[in-house]
Amino acid sequence: MMTTFLSSDAACRVTSQEIIKILQTDAKLGLNENEILKRRKYYGLNDFEIDDDEPLWKKYLGQFKEPMILLLLASAFISLVMRQYDDAVSITIAIIIVVTVAFIQENRADKEIEALKRLVPPKCVCIREGKSQHIYARELVPGDLCILDIGDRIPADLRLTEANDVSIDESSFTGETKPSMKIFDSISFGLRQTSISDRKNIAFMGTHVLNGNAKGIVICTGENSEFGKVFQMMQQQEAPKTPLQKSMDALGKQLSFYSLSIIGFIVIVGWLQGRHLLEMFTIGVSLAVAAIPEGLPIVVTVTLALGVQRMAKREAIVKKLPIVETLGCVTVVCSDKTGTLTKNEMTVTNILTSDGEIAEVTGSGYDGEGDVLCGHERVTYDSHPLISKIVEVGAVCNNAEIVNSHLRGQPTEGALLAVAMKMNIPHIRQQYHREREWPFSHENKWMAVQCTPRYNPNETRLYVKGSIEQILKLSKRYLHQGAAAQLTEQKVREFMADSNQMGAKGLRVLAMATGTSLEDLTYVGMVGIIDPERPQVEQAIAQLKAGGVMVKMITGDAEKTAKAIASRLKIYNAN
Structure with a gap:
């Protein structure tokens, strides 16, 4: 073994x-x-395994280690000894409230972390x-x-x-x-x-x-x-103390020092005046206890707890209360793009045919909600043949599935299926019998399928999708006004310029072609795909900037695409 x-x-x-x-x-x-x-x-x-060897009562008692809490405990004890029962009770209640709120929140956060097991x-x-x-x-x-x-x-x-x-x-x-x-x-x-x-x-x-x-x-x-x-x-121990914890610790130590100094000063002055030492000590202690802000920990704890609850509603886990205050000290936020600034749902937004026809696609996600629009006209399968051909290639040369608005497969292929749904041809792939597939590879950067229409088994078709550079290399012709025209170097440069314009808008470009063999392809057009921004992201970024916080976007996208997305989110300004 x-x-x-x-x-x-x-x-x-x-x-x-x-x-x-x-x-x-x-x-x-x-x-x-x-x-x-x-x-x-x-x-x-x-x-x-979540480390939970420490019993709850020990976790609860662990909350009493804070310097401010220890100072309040000392004040309550002294008040009790001096028979100032009202002060002793009020201080004790304040301590219990602070400790209990912090304990409940941290215990709840520990349980929420167990949700990681669901992965x-x-x-x-x-x-x-x-x-x-x-x-x-x-x-x-x-x-x-x-x-x-x-x-x-x-x-x-x-x-x-x-x-x-x-x-x-x-x-x-x-x-x-x-x-x-x-x-x-x-x-x-x-x-x-x-x-x-x-x-x-x-x-x-x-x-x-x-x-x-x-x-x-x-x-x-x-x-x-x-x-x-x-x-x-x-699971590891938290990082060094937050600014608030440091401030509260410093305040606790300062109050302790000043309290002892006041007691010592009053006792010495009284002794020099010939007063009774016990009487002077009592006066000094009373003044010291009165100087301790027993209400401060309650105000701080309740305020932080409210912040934790607000973050919990936004599905953010906060293990320790003071961490909320740390957010107020942030000067730079570095955010991942995918799934944070964006939805992590690839969506087709533009279709450009080889004939120069442009269509815009509305809606996002995989529920089929949205339209394909050419100008102000809604595109159907029969109204715009070349746009329909591009959508058909993307849907047939595809291995993804959308079931009840949930994608099984690659997000890019899911985006192509969603366009077919928006054109009311969600089952176009079922009209073909697939005979062979050339899977996508990083070397080829294209995928192809050979299939026959179920209504005409004697006909063989090849549908190909991939990077614009590779598709144009494989293509000998392009569709122009319903007929195949020779693909010249000039047209290749024009198509590449169109692709670059899409890329400058932050779109991922995917080209389509059809034919009877890989040596005899006809270019039909391209689609622009984007991962849409999350709702209110732009507003959140604006609020951060208004508060003096710099926002940075972290992504593995190409520089041109990254700049385009960052510009839309108001993170990047070319000027």
């Missing part, structure tokens, strides 16, 4: 056969029951003793052989041993909408440390399959996975 985890950085550098040997497993049969039990005993469950699927498909089984993901051990399909969420860190046109959404790690295309070959990086995006033969826990199918061997489970490392970071 193996006794160490194999990191994803190390696993991506070796071949599938070496992985099988290192993990002492079988690429066809998987692990047997005895070996599984041994490994589970050694490695534990594929799960995240681990309850079940997965695994091959054990040669049989395919549906098991709980938490039962996986290193060396298990897993099967992945479209829509599956990865149950553990896997080294892929087979990969058929596989793309995985890794936005939870990289923040990028663009899916990561996966391979199963080893990758050579020399001595260089690899990044998450470099490890093309690793499927990471918590990500999900957008396209294709694969097999993989579990290399890391639970907190030893890449996702587990993120989870551990959240």
